[in-house]
Amino acid sequence: MPITETAENPEWDRVVTAKSGLLDLNLAELWRYRDLIYLFVKRDFVAIYKQTILGPLWFLIQPILSTLVFTIIFGNIAKLPTDNIPPFLFYLCGLVAWSYFSDCLTKSAATFSGNAGIFSKVYFPRLTVPIANALTNLITFAIQFGLFLAVLAYFTWKGAPIETSWRVVILPLLLLQMAMLGIGFGCIVSSLTTRYRDLAMLLSFFVQLWMYASCVLFPLSLYPKEWHWLLVLNPMVPVIESFRFAFLGAGTVEVYQLVSGAIVSLVVFVVGIIVFRHVEKTFSDTI
Amino acid sequence: MDPIIKVENLGKRYRLGVINRGMLYKDIQSWWARKRGKEDPHSPIRVAQTGGDTSGQEFWAFRNVDFEVKPGEILGVIGRNGAGKSTLLKVLSQITAPTEGHFKLKGRVASLLEVGTGFHGELTGRENIYLNGAILGMSRSEVRSCFDEIVEFAEIGQFVDTPVKRYSSGMYVRLAFSVAAHLQPDILIVDEVLAVGDAAFQKKCLGRMDEAAFKEGRTILFVSHNMASVRSLCTRALLLSGGQLEADGPTGEIVDCYLDKGVLPPSTANQEDSDAARLKITAIHYQTVDGGRTVEVFIGQPIDIVIEYENKNVLPHEEISVGIGLHGPSADLFNNYSHFSGKLFSRIPDKGAFVFRWPSVDLLPGHYLLAVRVVVRKGLNDEEVLAKPSSISLIVAPADFHKEGSGDGLKFGLIAVRGEWKMLPGGKS
Numbered sequence: 001m002p003i004t005e006t007a008e009n010p011e012w013d014r015v016v017t018a019k020s021g022l023l024d025l026n027l028a029e030l031w032r033y034r035d036l037i038y039l040f041v042k043r044d045f046v047a048i049y050k051q052t053i054l055g056p057l058w059f060l061i062q063p064i065l066s067t068l069v070f071t072i073i074f075g076n077i078a079k080l081p082t083d084n085i086p087p088f089l090f091y092l093c094g095l096v097a098w099s100y101f102s103d104c105l106t107k108s109a110a111t112f113s114g115n116a117g118i119f120s121k122v123y124f125p126r127l128t129v130p131i132a133n134a135l136t137n138l139i140t141f142a143i144q145f146g147l148f149l150a151v152l153a154y155f156t157w158k159g160a161p162i163e164t165s166w167r168v169v170i171l172p173l174l175l176l177q178m179a180m181l182g183i184g185f186g187c188i189v190s191s192l193t194t195r196y197r198d199l200a201m202l203l204s205f206f207v208q209l210w211m212y213a214s215c216v217l218f219p220l221s222l223y224p225k226e227w228h229w230l231l232v233l234n235p236m237v238p239v240i241e242s243f244r245f246a247f248l249g250a251g252t253v254e255v256y257q258l259v260s261g262a263i264v265s266l267v268v269f270v271v272g273i274i275v276f277r278h279v280e281k282t283f284s285d286t287i
Numbered sequence: 288m289d290p291i292i293k294v295e296n297l298g299k300r301y302r303l304g305v306i307n308r309g310m311l312y313k314d315i316q317s318w319w320a321r322k323r324g325k326e327d328p329h330s331p332i333r334v335a336q337t338g339g340d341t342s343g344q345e346f347w348a349f350r351n352v353d354f355e356v357k358p359g360e361i362l363g364v365i366g367r368n369g370a371g372k373s374t375l376l377k378v379l380s381q382i383t384a385p386t387e388g389h390f391k392l393k394g395r396v397a398s399l400l401e402v403g404t405g406f407h408g409e410l411t412g413r414e415n416i417y418l419n420g421a422i423l424g425m426s427r428s429e430v431r432s433c434f435d436e437i438v439e440f441a442e443i444g445q446f447v448d449t450p451v452k453r454y455s456s457g458m459y460v461r462l463a464f465s466v467a468a469h470l471q472p473d474i475l476i477v478d479e480v481l482a483v484g485d486a487a488f489q490k491k492c493l494g495r496m497d498e499a500a501f502k503e504g505r506t507i508l509f510v511s512h513n514m515a516s517v518r519s520l521c522t523r524a525l526l527l528s529g530g531q532l533e534a535d536g537p538t539g540e541i542v543d544c545y546l547d548k549g550v551l552p553p554s555t556a557n558q559e560d561s562d563a564a565r566l567k568i569t570a571i572h573y574q575t576v577d578g579g580r581t582v583e584v585f586i587g588q589p590i591d592i593v594i595e596y597e598n599k600n601v602l603p604h605e606e607i608s609v610g611i612g613l614h615g616p617s618a619d620l621f622n623n624y625s626h627f628s629g630k631l632f633s634r635i636p637d638k639g640a641f642v643f644r645w646p647s648v649d650l651l652p653g654h655y656l657l658a659v660r661v662v663v664r665k666g667l668n669d670e671e672v673l674a675k676p677s678s679i680s681l682i683v684a685p686a687d688f689h690k691e692g693s694g695d696g697l698k699f700g701l702i703a704v705r706g707e708w709k710m711l712p713g714g715k716s
Contacts, residue, residue, distance in 0.1 A: 012293075014396070016381060017389035036421035043418055047409045050450075121404040123381040123396075124422055195314075281384035284377070285301060 030125050040132035045139055059143045063099065067092045074217050083219045083250035086160050089151055090248070094216035096148045097243045100141040101178040101236060102207050107133040108186020109203055111276075112194050112283055120284040127276065130187060134179040141175070152247065163249025170246055174239050181235055181265040184272030191279035194286050215240050220252040228252070235261035235268075290355035291474060291506050292379075296388035298350035299374050348374035349530040352388075358473075361500045361507045363521030363538055365514070365545050370527040372510045373478060376400065379508065380476045394473025397423045399464075401478070408452030412443055412462055415451050419466045433469045440495070441465035461488055468495045475499065478510045493520055513654050514542050514682050543582055566607075566635070566661050566673040570595040573681075576644070584648050585686040586703055592643040594659055596674070598635045606631035607663050607673060609641045613681070614656040615701055626664060649703045652685040 049055040067088060074080045075087030082090040108130040112119065115129060156162050193199045211217070214236040223231060231237050238257040245251030349371030356362050364372050378385050380398030405422040406415050416437055420430035430437075438447050441462040443454075451459060467475075477496070493516060499505040511517050517524060517538060524541035526534040534541050573581050574591040584590050592611060601607065608631055610624030623643070625631065632641070658678040662670040688703050697703055 011393075012391040013394055014392045015389060016378075016385065016392075018298075018385045018387045033421070033424070035425075035427045039418045039421045039427075043407055043410060043414070046414075047407060050409045118405050118422070120377075120382060121401045122398055122422055124424065284383045 026125070030127055030131075033125050033128050036124060037128050037132045037135065040128060041135045041139075044132065044136045056143065059140050060147050063092060063095050063144050063147065066095055070095070070217060080218045081222060083221060083244075083248075084161055085244075085248050085250050086155050089155050089160070089162070090219075090244070090250075091217065092148055092151055093244050093248060094240055096141070096144045097174070097178070097240055098211055098214065098216045098236070099144065100137055100175065101182050101239070102211065103137040103140065104130075104134050104179055104182025105186045105189075106203065106207060107137065108183050109189040109193065109200070111187070111190040112279070113190070113197075113200060116284075119280075126280040127273070130183045130190075130276075134183055138175070138179075148247075161249075164247050165249060167242075167246035170242060174243055177235070177239055177262060177265045180269035184265070184269035187272035187276035188268075191275045191283075194279055194283050210234075210236065213237075219244075219250070228254075228257070232257040232260060233264070235264040237261070288357050291358045291393045292354075292356040292390065292508075294352055294354050294379070294388075294390040297352045297375075297378065297385050297390055298387040299348045299371075299378055299383070300350075300386040301346045301348055347530050349527060349532075350387075352527075352532045354525060354532065354535055356474075356506055356508070358506055359500055359504045360523055361496070361509060361521045363517040363524040363541075364508065364510045364527065365512075365517055365524055365542065366527035366533075371530040372527050373400075375527065376476055376478050376508065376510055392474060395424060395471075396474045396476065397467065397470045397472035398476040399423075399467045399478070400476070404463075406451055406459070406463060409450055411450055412438075412447040412454070415462070416466055419463065420470070423467060423470050424472070425470060429471065437462075437465045437469050440468065440491075457488075464488075464492055468492065468499070471503075472505065474506045474508070476508045489516075496520060514545075514680070515652065515654055515684075518542055564673070564675045565598075565600040567597045567599055568594060568659060568661070568674050568677040569597055571657070571659060571677060571679040574642075583682055583684045585684050586652055586697065587647055587649060587686055587688040587705075590645050590648055592645065592657065594641045594643070596635075596639060596641070596661070598637050598639075601635045601663075601673060603634045605635075605663050606633045607635065607661055608632075608670075609643075610660045610662070611643055612658045612660070613650075614658065615650070615653070620650070620655070620701065624660075624662075631664070648683060649688075649705075650683045651697050651701060651703055652683045655681040655683065657681045 049058065052058065054061070070091040071087045075082065075091070085093075111126065111129045111133075115126075119126065152162070152164065156164070189199055189203060213231075213234055215231075220228060220231065220237060220241050238253060238261040241251040242253050242258065245253045352375065364375065366372050374383075376398070377383050377400070379390065380396065380400065382398075382400070405419055407418065410418065413434075416434065417427060417430050421427070438444070441458070441464075443458050443462055446454065446458065451462070454462070475496075496507055496509070497520060500507050509517065509521060521538045523536065524534075524538045525532060526541050526545050534544050571592065571594050573584055574593055575581050576589050576591060581590075594609065608624045608626040610622055612622035613620040625641075656678050657680070659674070660672065661674040662672050664670050685697065688697060689705070
């Protein structure tokens with residue numbers, strides 16, 4: 001909603017006009033609703049495992065099962081290289097990082113379609129929803145990351161060729177980048193799905209393809225070096241590779257890749273937020 | 288006093304029909320063609336040829352609306368279905384953006400377009416109070432400070448830690464309204480929410496809103512079809528009609544003005560009658576028995592219902608029956624056709640009126656809907672409908688029904704019944 005804060009209109013707290021600028025982000029308002037973000041996170045987290053027997057254990061079962069499937073198919077049958085890392089650890093590492101991103105993306109992408117009811121009845125800054133999603137996913141990530149650390153410790157104890165280095169301090173930055181990319185891209189998809197429902201159907205397929213193109217299941221070193229610049233146009237490649245490089249000591253990371261990944265993520269994030277802000281004004285008319 | 292809401296030249300337009308061309312690439316082609324000033328390759332041929340508006344059919348939900356609201360006012364917004372009331376409230380509560388014009392607000396706004404929005408079934412009453420409060424713009428500490436009051440007002444007591452999906456619908460609604468009623472916004476926007484809940488709770492809600500406005504100085508915008516609540520609650524009213532602001536003034540005048548206009552049945556108001564209607568009902572209104580027109584009907588008093596018609600194509604020999612049916616807020620009450628009392632009308636003149644004398648309106652004060660039908664009876668269970676269904680609202684106003692001085696005691700049920708009580712001496716009966 002185009003709202004100009006008090007600064008320009010000392011007399012009025014809120015002025016809503018038909019015209020709006022491109023950069024009407026109004027982050028101050030978002031900050032005022034921080035309690036709502038907190039409560040959304042709490043709601044989503046609590047509501048997920050109410051009335052399930054295994055509760056939060058599901059957060060662990062999912063990655064273990066997928067990792068097992070990948071280990072059997074890609075490691076044992078297709079025998080793809082894993083940079084000399086034990087396949088189970090290699091796939092789990094990639095999956096844990098990837099699923100944080102893909103959760104951010106798919107949940108943000110459902111912002112408008114999933115909240116149509118409440119959005120058409122009450123106003124609050126709509127961006128609270130994707131932000132809360134990214135935070136809820138962070139809890140899921142933490143649980144799965146704990147699993148990863150346990151598996152990592154086990155393989156280190158078994159003497160696998162793993163070098164966990166000081167570079168793990170980059171983790172928060174990687175998470176931030178994934179959140180920005182996921183929210184930004186999700187917001188774009190969500191905004192478009194208010195008009196084109198087909199995109200929702202395409203999304204899960206697209207996310208899966210993206211995973212195969214993001215070096216989750218095979219290392220970047222599998223490709224000839226002269227093609228790396230092309231692959232890292234996909235900002236998730238350097239993220240996954242850095243994640244593995246920091247924790248397992250195996251991966252191909254160069255500074256230009258990290259910078260380009262960060263720039264692409266930032267651009268997607270900003271574009272996503274602008275599009276989202278634009279669509280939220282009239283979304284209840286089209287949904 | 289300076290206004291707290293100022294609305295200037297506000298308008299909201301909707302497009303009818305096609306929202307998109309079905310496919311993204313077609314939308315992009317259309318957009319690109321418009322950008323270059325060329326003809327839209329996907330526009331309907333008719334539109335392209337006449338060189339008309341390529342954006343499809345448009346519809347203004349409301350337009351050119353200007354008004355101001357002062358702090359502490361309770362402003363009622365009334366009008367027919369489709370007059371633009373709800374859209375206006377949606378725009379003011381920022382759910383959708385206006386197409387033209389602007390409005391300015393001071394202070395915090397909370398809107399209550401539907402109770403219980405944002406309630407999550409799995410969460411407990413307590414958790415939902417916090418969540419709902421936050422959705423409506425309160426901080427956690429603000430909710431905490433009036434938490435007990437909310438629980439008490441909602442009468443949910445020991446169920447506060449039960450998931451709300453196990454609540455009865457009444458508890459659910461009470462809790463939802465209670466949260467909203469304890470919000471401390473400077474401006475509260477309310478749409479028809481009082482249509483839910485039992486009568487006692489509705490009364491409590493109205494009282495709470497009244498208190499909020501008078502004691503705490505809140506400003507309330509209230510949309511309702513219930514003229515009785517508008518009349519009792521609002522200090523001022525806006526009448527919207529066909530998207531235009533038709534009148535703005537003291538509640539009493541505006542409600543009367545609305546009811547006067549209510550004389551034209553909506554279905555015939557702005558469309559040509561189809562061939563099916565062989566008799567056109569042009570107006571329905573109420574008269575006191577001495578012949579004066581009235582908009583308000585008092586409980587226990589006699590009233591004439593006058594149904595004016597134009598005869599389009601009813602043949603002189605046809606015998607027709609005219610009927611009314613009365614629908615209450617929670618039940619259908621009765622119907623009465625002229626043939627019930629053996630009266631069939633024939634040789635209908637070109638223009639005229641049917642009149643139903645209702646000897647005593649023994650209905651509790653409130654808002655009712657009176658529907659009119661005109662039929663030709665062709666057999667015991669066969670009839671042909673001559674006129675389009677028409678209806679008019681019937682507002683029953685309180686009066687001293689039992690002649691005891693205060694008009695008290697008319698709170699239970701739907702109808703009022705006069706009777707006589709006496710006490711017999713003991714022993715034999």
